[in-house]
Amino acid sequence: MTADALSSVCNLGVLDSLSEASVSEILESWNSFCLITEAIVKGDDSGLSSSYSKFQSYVSSLCKYGLRSLVEEHFLISLQDMLEKHVAPKFWKNFDAYSNVTDLEENDKDMQEDEVELLLCKALEEISLEKQYQEKYLLMLVKSLQLCKDSTSMEGHPSDVEKFFFSKYQLIVSSVLMTTLPRQFPEVLHRYFKGRLEELSTIMAGNYEDNELQDGNDMELYGKGKHATRFGNMDIDGSYDQKKILENKLVRNIGMVVHNLRSLGFTSMTEDAYASAIFLLLKAKVYDLAGDDYRSSVLESIKEWIQAVPLQFLHALLDYLGDSISYLSPSSMKSPLASSPSSCYPGASKPSEGIIRWQLRLEYFAYETLQDLRIAKLFEIIVDYPDSAPAIEDLKQCLEYTGQHSKLVDSFISALQYRLLTAGASTNDILHQYVSTIKALRTIDPAGVFLEAVGEPIREYLRGRKDTIKCIVTMLTDGSGGNNNGPGNSGDSLLEELNRDEENQENAGLDDDINTDDKQAWIDVQRWEPDPVEADPLKGSRYRRKVDVLGMIVGIIGSKDQLVNEYRVMLAEKLLNKTDYDIDTEIRTLELLKIHFGENSMQKCEIMLNDLIDSKRTNTNVKATINQLSQTGSESREREVSFDIIDTTIISSNFWPPIQDEVVNIPEPVDQLLSDYAKRYHEIKTPRKLLWKKNLGTVKLELEFEDRTLQFTVTPVHASIIMQFQDQTSWTSKNLAAAIGMPEDTLQRRISFWISKGIIAESSGEDSNDHLYKLVDSMADGGKTGINNEELVADDDAERSVASVEDQLRKEMTVYEKFIVGMLKNFGSMALDRIHNTLKMFCVSDPTYDKSLQQLQFFLSGLVAEEKLELRDNMYFLKK
Amino acid sequence: MERVEFQKLEFISEVFTSGFICLWHAVASWTWDAHDETCGICRMAFDGCCPDCKLPGDDCPLIWGACNHAFHLHCILKWVNSQTPQAHCPMCRREWQFKE
Numbered sequence: 001m002t003a004d005a006l007s008s009v010c011n012l013g014v015l016d017s018l019s020e021a022s023v024s025e026i027l028e029s030w031n032s033f034c035l036i037t038e039a040i041v042k043g044d045d046s047g048l049s050s051s052y053s054k055f056q057s058y059v060s061s062l063c064k065y066g067l068r069s070l071v072e073e074h075f076l077i078s079l080q081d082m083l084e085k086h087v088a089p090k091f092w093k094n095f096d097a098y099s100n101v102t103d104l105e106e107n108d109k110d111m112q113e114d115e116v117e118l119l120l121c122k123a124l125e126e127i128s129l130e131k132q133y134q135e136k137y138l139l140m141l142v143k144s145l146q147l148c149k150d151s152t153s154m155e156g157h158p159s160d161v162e163k164f165f166f167s168k169y170q171l172i173v174s175s176v177l178m179t180t181l182p183r184q185f186p187e188v189l190h191r192y193f194k195g196r197l198e199e200l201s202t203i204m205a206g207n208y209e210d211n212e213l214q215d216g217n218d219m220e221l222y223g224k225g226k227h228a229t230r231f232g233n234m235d236i237d238g239s240y241d242q243k244k245i246l247e248n249k250l251v252r253n254i255g256m257v258v259h260n261l262r263s264l265g266f267t268s269m270t271e272d273a274y275a276s277a278i279f280l281l282l283k284a285k286v287y288d289l290a291g292d293d294y295r296s297s298v299l300e301s302i303k304e305w306i307q308a309v310p311l312q313f314l315h316a317l318l319d320y321l322g323d324s325i326s327y328l329s330p331s332s333m334k335s336p337l338a339s340s341p342s343s344c345y346p347g348a349s350k351p352s353e354g355i356i357r358w359q360l361r362l363e364y365f366a367y368e369t370l371q372d373l374r375i376a377k378l379f380e381i382i383v384d385y386p387d388s389a390p391a392i393e394d395l396k397q398c399l400e401y402t403g404q405h406s407k408l409v410d411s412f413i414s415a416l417q418y419r420l421l422t423a424g425a426s427t428n429d430i431l432h433q434y435v436s437t438i439k440a441l442r443t444i445d446p447a448g449v450f451l452e453a454v455g456e457p458i459r460e461y462l463r464g465r466k467d468t469i470k471c472i473v474t475m476l477t478d479g480s481g482g483n484n485n486g487p488g489n490s491g492d493s494l495l496e497e498l499n500r501d502e503e504n505q506e507n508a509g510l511d512d513d514i515n516t517d518d519k520q521a522w523i524d525v526q527r528w529e530p531d532p533v534e535a536d537p538l539k540g541s542r543y544r545r546k547v548d549v550l551g552m553i554v555g556i557i558g559s560k561d562q563l564v565n566e567y568r569v570m571l572a573e574k575l576l577n578k579t580d581y582d583i584d585t586e587i588r589t590l591e592l593l594k595i596h597f598g599e600n601s602m603q604k605c606e607i608m609l610n611d612l613i614d615s616k617r618t619n620t621n622v623k624a625t626i627n628q629l630s631q632t633g634s635e636s637r638e639r640e641v642s643f644d645i646i647d648t649t650i651i652s653s654n655f656w657p658p659i660q661d662e663v664v665n666i667p668e669p670v671d672q673l674l675s676d677y678a679k680r681y682h683e684i685k686t687p688r689k690l691l692w693k694k695n696l697g698t699v700k701l702e703l704e705f706e707d708r709t710l711q712f713t714v715t716p717v718h719a720s721i722i723m724q725f726q727d728q729t730s731w732t733s734k735n736l737a738a739a740i741g742m743p744e745d746t747l748q749r750r751i752s753f754w755i756s757k758g759i760i761a762e763s764s765g766e767d768s769n770d771h772l773y774k775l776v777d778s779m780a781d782g783g784k785t786g787i788n789n790e791e792l793v794a795d796d797d798a799e800r801s802v803a804s805v806e807d808q809l810r811k812e813m814t815v816y817e818k819f820i821v822g823m824l825k826n827f828g829s830m831a832l833d834r835i836h837n838t839l840k841m842f843c844v845s846d847p848t849y850d851k852s853l854q855q856l857q858f859f860l861s862g863l864v865a866e867e868k869l870e871l872r873d874n875m876y877f878l879k880k
Numbered sequence: 881m882e883r884v885e886f887q888k889l890e891f892i893s894e895v896f897t898s899g900f901i902c903l904w905h906a907v908a909s910w911t912w913d914a915h916d917e918t919c920g921i922c923r924m925a926f927d928g929c930c931p932d933c934k935l936p937g938d939d940c941p942l943i944w945g946a947c948n949h950a951f952h953l954h955c956i957l958k959w960v961n962s963q964t965p966q967a968h969c970p971m972c973r974r975e976w977q978f979k980e
């Protein structure tokens with residue numbers, strides 16, 4: 001290059017015409033020039049200012065002989081040589097300590113960051129001084145050159161000449177540093193910015209708290225928002241000012257570093273470094289704000305934080321660099337950021353294009369980060385639904401921004417497969433999660449496209465379970481709490497809830513007449529199909545919404561008829577076990593079912609309920625007239641029991657599900673009463689007559705012991721068994737079976753109820769096939785009164801006394817006690833539903849947690865009574 | 881209160897002296913005291929109801945003719961009204977007369 005340059009500028013022919021004197025002048029000038037240059041480069045500039053005029057004369061004499069380019073080349077090469085040999089190695093030596101820190105070591109990170117800051121600032125300061133020094137003499141050369149008359153080769157304005165030299169020099173600096181760049185330097189920069197940003201974030205957080213204190217504690221979000229906008233307005237206020245100063249100082253320091261880095265040619269590397277630091281910090285902030293709390297929205301706080309920290313930082317940085325950048329760094333090196341010199345008054349200017357681009361980038365990143373975080377936890381979020389509605393709303397907004405719905409579908413389906421659709425999960429839990437999924441995802445995905453994809457694996461799985469229909473019906477119709485204490489009750493059935501949602505939606509309307517409402521609903525039902533793929537969306541949200549959830553539930557089974565049948569069986573069971581005629585709940589449920597499934601489908605159930613209403617009336621009628629008769633009639637028969645104890649449910653058996661007939665000999669006096677009752681009925685209702693189903697119904701018993709009386713509610717069979725022991729305290733199973741009129745094995749199954757209650761004891765008789773049953777005697781059989789739970793469970797409908805159900809529950813729940821205690825140890829205190837949800841989440845197998853909230857509450861109240869737990873303000877604590 | 885008592889049941893060691901029935905809620909089905917099971921006109925069960933009715937029993941009673949054949953009241957009325965001037969029993973073709 002040197003040769004080329006020489007030949008292009010110099011005419012070699014000129015050399016021949018040079019005189020001896022000229023040659024010696026050239027040589028002398030050249031030698032002197034080289035000596036001074038060497039001294040300058042070496043930094044030995046003592047007394048150089050005096051020789052400035054000499055330097056200038058050497059330069060001009062060399063120029064005179066057309067050696068200007070040689071002068072320029074030599075000077076620049078000398079500078080470059082110095083940079084390569086001394087300045088750059090010295091600069092890089094500072095970072096030797098970090099040569100093998102490619103992975104961050106977590107333990108002493110903080111310490112290292114402080115070190116990095118000092119080191120980087122010092123190193124940059126040093127090298128910048130070196131650079132300034134060289135620039136000073138570069139300027140001297142430029143000035144000398146400009147003084148030469150012979151400046152024809154460099155045409156143009158003097159300032160252009162200067163620019164040319166400085167950009168050339170800048171290029172030399174950058175390329176020297178770039179070619180010697182150690183591998184770890186970008187990492188060092190990254191750490192530096194990360195540390196500074198964290199510091200800034202802390203200062204800002206201080207501002208938050210401060211600000212909240214000022215605003216009082218009301219409307220925290222508003223406070224933050226206000227603050228974020230107020231930030232640039234230089235509010236005059238003591239502590240606020242203090243922080244502003246702190247912040248300004250920090251930004252100025254960072255600005256200095258960035259400035260120095262840029263002037264060394266590290267513009268894009270610097271930008272990469274603080275960008276990655278900003279994103280890292282933002283990610284940490286999102287994680288921190290979002291956490292595992294799904295009950296509040298965090299999106300706004302994240303956006304406010306973006307405004308308050310990274311954007312403030314960038315804004316301040318750009319403002320700081322703004323005025324100096326424009327001439328110091330060549331335009332070719334300008335980053336998009338540098339395009340905003342704008343004004344130097346922070347906050348006064350409109351946000352620059354660069355800032356807006358940054359904001360979009362940061363927000364997109366935040367949305368995506370939050371979205372990924374929420375998607376990963378979607379299963380838990382849905383378990384927690386509707387309490388987790390804020391998290392769902394956040395996720396919805398994120399997805400609208402990023403459009404990555406398919407991510408949600410894939411991730412959630414695999415979570416379902418792994419967490420829910422396993423043998424350990426109860427059908428009830430799966431169904432509840434399914435319904436929660438529908439409700440939650442409906443917000444995100446009103447069209448139901450993704451819901452369809454997510455729901456299908458659940459439906460598919462549920463179809464393989466035997467108890468699915470039963471569980472669906474229970475969920476739809478049974479409030480499990482069983483009480484209707486007004487709206488918003490968690491004990492509501494799903495149907496009730498769907499209905500209420502709908503009523504709330506059209507609350508704005510007039511005072512709805514229930515009849516017209518039902519009528520409209522009924523009309524809708526006529527059009528109802530289990531699987532409305534694309535039913536016309538113009539039909540109004542009211543119709544669409546209702547179909548959505550229920551339709552997707554019915555979709556599991558495929559037909560509503562199966563559901564209705566199952567409901568009929570369950571309703572029959574419930575009605576036949578009633579001790580009174582109170583069917584208000586069932587009537588309400590039937591009304592709701594009629595709305596959703598159509599009146600025709602529910603016809604038989606309606607007749608069943610009607611039977612109960614009729615029975616009540618007929619029962620009163622029969623008993624009233626029969627008592628009159630007995631008063632007037634013969635007193636000869638000594639009545640042990642009166643008609644007062646008899647109530648009867650009279651069913652239209654054609655409309656009921658098939659009823660199991662079992663022969664049983666009920667106690668003679670009762671039997672007598674029943675036949676009198678039937679006779680009276682026939683008299684009143686001729687030509688209708690009664691056929692008794694003696695094994696069905698319920699009996700309330702009182703058993704008298706020496707010092708107490710116990711009450712039981714049992715089946716007629718159980719009552720008949722125990723009544724046999726009134727006259728005879730010990731029976732062989734064969735004789736007892738004959739007396740009751742049932743097969744021996746059935747008797748053995750049924751009598752286990754009384755054995756489990758410790759009232760009857762069993763022993764093997766003389767014949768090994770024959771068991772001996774005895775009333776428990778205090779002296780002899782006290783030890784044999786243990787509860788035999790297995791047999792009780794095996795006897796499917798024998799445990800209808802209150803005692804047995806609760807005892808059983810307490811036994812079953814004991815395995816969860818250690819979980820509950822462990823949880824409370826960890827969390828300090830928990831509300832009922834949180835304990836419930838956590839158990840549901842963690843006890844998916846061995847043992848599976850399948851208890852209702854009420855059952856849990858009952859169990860916990862037992863633990864409180866045992867003084868193991870405390871209950872304060874609806875929160876459970878460990879008793880200390 | 882009840883619960884406390886029941887929990888103590890496990891430890892009962894007294895002999896119970898006597899039992900009382902406080903309530904016997906029995907279950908029965910009703911049926912028409914007819915010889916046939918189904919109505920000869922509508923072919924529906926007597927214990928059900930005629931095609932025009934929704935509720936069985938009192939709302940859709942049976943009626944006997946002098947010939948001792950029974951029908952849903954609503955069914956035979958429709959039949960009688962359609963057979964003018966004189967209706968016959970759909971089963972035995974005898975002149976239809978309501979049983980006294």
Ligand SMILES: [Zn+2]
Nearest residue numbers: 919922952955
């Ligand atoms: Zn008929």
Ligand SMILES: [Zn+2]
Nearest residue numbers: 930933940954
């Ligand atoms: Zn009828």
Ligand SMILES: [Zn+2]
Nearest residue numbers: 947949969972
């Ligand atoms: Zn006839």
